[in-house]
Amino acid sequence: MSSIAVETLIRKRKSLRRELLEKPNLLEVRVAILGGFTTNEVADFLEVLLLDRGIKPIFYQAEYNRYFEEAVVDLSQLIKFRPDIVYVCTCSANIQKFPPLDASESDFNEYASTEGERFAAIWNALDDRIGCLVVQNNFELPSYRLLGNFDCVSPGGKVRFINHINGEFAREASLRPRLFINDLNFIVAMIGLKRFHDAKRWFAYKLISTPEGSLAIAKSAAAIIGSIYGRSRKCLVLDLDNTLWGGVIGDDGPNKIKIGKETAEAEAYTAFQEYCVRLRERGVILAVCSKNSEQIAKQGFDHPDSVLRLQDFSCFKANWEPKPENLKSIAAELNIGLDSLVFVDDNPVEREFVSAQLPEVMVPNVGSDVVNFVSVLEEGRYFETVGLSREDLDRARQYERNARRLQEQSQFASYEDYLDSLEMVAEIAPLRPVYLERVAQLINKTNQFNLTSKRYTFADIEQIVSDDSYVTLYAKLIDKFGESGLISVIIGRRERRSLHLDLWLMSCRVVKRGVELAMLDSLVAICQQHDITEIYGYYIRSEKNNVVSDHYAKLGFECISGDEHNRSVWRLVLTADYVRRNRHIKESVGAKHLVSIGTNLSGYPG
Amino acid sequence: MPNILSQLEPIFRDILDNSRLNLTRESDASNVAGWDSLAHINLISAIEQHFGISFTLGELQGLKNVGEMIELMELKLAI
Numbered sequence: 290m291s292s293i294a295v296e297t298l299i300r301k302r303k304s305l306r307r308e309l310l311e312k313p314n315l316l317e318v319r320v321a322i323l324g325g326f327t328t329n330e331v332a333d334f335l336e337v338l339l340l341d342r343g344i345k346p347i348f349y350q351a352e353y354n355r356y357f358e359e360a361v362v363d364l365s366q367l368i369k370f371r372p373d374i375v376y377v378c379t380c381s382a383n384i385q386k387f388p389p390l391d392a393s394e395s396d397f398n399e400y401a402s403t404e405g406e407r408f409a410a411i412w413n414a415l416d417d418r419i420g421c422l423v424v425q426n427n428f429e430l431p432s433y434r435l436l437g438n439f440d441c442v443s444p445g446g447k448v449r450f451i452n453h454i455n456g457e458f459a460r461e462a463s464l465r466p467r468l469f470i471n472d473l474n475f476i477v478a479m480i481g482l483k484r485f486h487d488a489k490r491w492f493a494y495k496l497i498s499t500p501e502g503s504l505a506i507a508k509s510a511a512a513i514i515g516s517i518y519g520r521s522r523k524c525l526v527l528d529l530d531n532t533l534w535g536g537v538i539g540d541d542g543p544n545k546i547k548i549g550k551e552t553a554e555a556e557a558y559t560a561f562q563e564y565c566v567r568l569r570e571r572g573v574i575l576a577v578c579s580k581n582s583e584q585i586a587k588q589g590f591d592h593p594d595s596v597l598r599l600q601d602f603s604c605f606k607a608n609w610e611p612k613p614e615n616l617k618s619i620a621a622e623l624n625i626g627l628d629s630l631v632f633v634d635d636n637p638v639e640r641e642f643v644s645a646q647l648p649e650v651m652v653p654n655v656g657s658d659v660v661n662f663v664s665v666l667e668e669g670r671y672f673e674t675v676g677l678s679r680e681d682l683d684r685a686r687q688y689e690r691n692a693r694r695l696q697e698q699s700q701f702a703s704y705e706d707y708l709d710s711l712e713m714v715a716e717i718a719p720l721r722p723v724y725l726e727r728v729a730q731l732i733n734k735t736n737q738f739n740l741t742s743k744r745y746t747f748a749d750i751e752q753i754v755s756d757d758s759y760v761t762l763y764a765k766l767i768d769k770f771g772e773s774g775l776i777s778v779i780i781g782r783r784e785r786r787s788l789h790l791d792l793w794l795m796s797c798r799v800v801k802r803g804v805e806l807a808m809l810d811s812l813v814a815i816c817q818q819h820d821i822t823e824i825y826g827y828y829i830r831s832e833k834n835n836v837v838s839d840h841y842a843k844l845g846f847e848c849i850s851g852d853e854h855n856r857s858v859w860r861l862v863l864t865a866d867y868v869r870r871n872r873h874i875k876e877s878v879g880a881k882h883l884v885s886i887g888t889n890l891s892g893y894p895g
Numbered sequence: 896m897p898n899i900l901s902q903l904e905p906i907f908r909d910i911l912d913n914s915r916l917n918l919t920r921e922s923d924a925s926n927v928a929g930w931d932s933l934a935h936i937n938l939i940s941a942i943e944q945h946f947g948i949s950f951t952l953g954e955l956q957g958l959k960n961v962g963e964m965i966e967l968m969e970l971k972l973a974i
């Protein structure tokens with residue numbers, strides 16, 4: 290889908306949509322599009338692209354060019370619609386007032402702040418009144434320059450004005466955690482202004498772009514929305530011979546492979562390796578899947594000119610097994626889904642084989658010439674991110690630590706001994722305002738260890754932590770290898786003497802460590818102090834959460850209704866002789882303190 | 896250039912997602928289900944792309960009937 294031609298998409302869109310809608314357990318996301326131009330074409334493409342990512346968008350489209358009014362003046366339609374995301378789909382044609390040709394520097398600044406304030410008013414209103422996430426286009430360059438090259442210099446030049454406003458948008462977005470920029474300026478630069486704008490369609494239908502332009506906008510918006518809901522890919526799996534270096538290491542020997550700066554070809558492979566290293570630095574996991582003997586394959590990274598080092602790979606599979614088998618073990622070892630993998634191989638036969646055997650794995654058609662690999666990967670927007678957290682920057686190390694944990698595991702007689710050896714300490718406490726942003730992100734993007742897949746907007750969560758009838762918990766985990774950060778959240782709703790667990794999720798990198806046992810113990814302690822006698826757990830099957838279908842059974846809940854594989858309701862009756870489940874994790878002192886503060890049931894200490 | 900109508904039919908069938916649609920010169924937005932203004936934009940884009948032609952802004956207004964569309968296309972394709 291990522292490389293589908295626009296002509297095909299226009300013609301086959303409705304039948305594609307019909308097929309994709311049959312995928313099971315799609316995640317519904319309510320998207321309101323407030324357009325400064327006719328947005329139907331963008332919405333049509335966006336729908337198909339999101340469905341392809343497992344997201345079923347429910348759209349509301351504001352009337353043409355009423356984006357300001359519907360967000361600021363009269364929000365009744367939006368309030369009724371309850372969007373998860375508002376997409377403000379505007380373009381340079383929507384800039385209300387450009388500075389006049391004879392503008393001074395101070396005029397320029399005044400015009401810029403007037404325009405900026407108009408959009409800030411939209412973002413503020415959406416934040417205050419709806420509490421949703423906002424995706425905002427920035428502006429493409431104008432289709433003509435009255436002043437030619439001087440247009441980017443003069444305070445009366447449109448080019449300079451647009452560049453300035455785009456800078457202001459970026460600054461705003463870096464300060465507002467719920468505002469995401471769809472970089473129209475870059476998108477249009479990539480395909481070219483001439484191929485983007487279509488004057489005829491503008492005058493006839495108020496469509497700003499060619500179909501190709503609309504598709505480029507939609508692809509970019511789909512990548513952002515996909516990233517928000519945890520649908521970005523996590524791991525780049527690489528072939529070796531003629532992918533990471535030129536030549537066949539088994540035949541040519543480690544000294545003869547083409548890498549380095551000596552020849553044009555070697556330089557191209559070096560550039561691709563550098564790109565992979567950059568991806569790793571920003572949090573993409575790297576793995577190798579190659580038909581080679583392991584020992585010889587590894588020598589390729591001892592080559593003095595190799596940019597990549599062996600330790601850059603979190604998983605290394607060089608053997609003679611079929612590649613689909615190796616990809617399956619890579620996913621299993623890294624504890625991620627096959628749908629988190631992107632596989633790059635210069636060999637079309639291998640690509641086709643993997644695609645056919647493992648449709649979940651993304652196998653871009655990179656061709657067989659290394660010079661094109663980067664642009665094909667970039668085009669797919671597989672690793673889109675809406676932010677760069679400390680955890681992203683630290684991810685490669687996280688996975689290294691997991692690999693070390695795994696190694697240690699084999700040295701212990703039992704799994705229990707291994708868990709003890711990790712010296713785990715957890716902080717488990719009611720949600721606090723400082724964590725709400727992280728919690729909102731986790732709620733959106735956690736798809737596997739997520740019992741109900743219920744989504745909450747930031748505003749919902751803010752409301753919940755200040756509401757007496759909710760019990761909330763988060764967990765942070767530290768072990769001897771390092772910190773895992775905030776990795777689990779529970780939201781329980783009190784009804785008389787029972788507590789209903791609307792949400793329980795956990796980041797997949799800490800599964801099988803017993804965190805859920807420690808959280809249950811804390812939850813039970815809070816319940817017992819507050820005369821809650823029953824805890825109800827719910828499992829609602831989604832596309833990806835099969836792994837927790839027996840979560841409540843394992844915790845000793847009884848199934849009181851439903852079918853274990855679809856939707857089920859579980860109950861734990863609390864008795865005075867409740868036996869604590871957790872045996873391997875210490876609770877930090879600070880956390881105990883917080884739990885006791887949390888016993889006022891407001892879940893909102895301080 | 897083979898029969899334009901026979902090439903238009905699969906385009907209409909795809910875009911309107913109706914594999915049984917029989918297109919005639921008399922077909923227009925009033926008697927073809929789903930041919931609304933949004934589908935119309937897609938139809939025009941797909942036709943322009945398929946035949947390698949471009950309708951002018953003025954021509955876009957009068958393309959509501961398949962017969963008229965074909966006559967105009969014959970001129971453009973110089974058949």
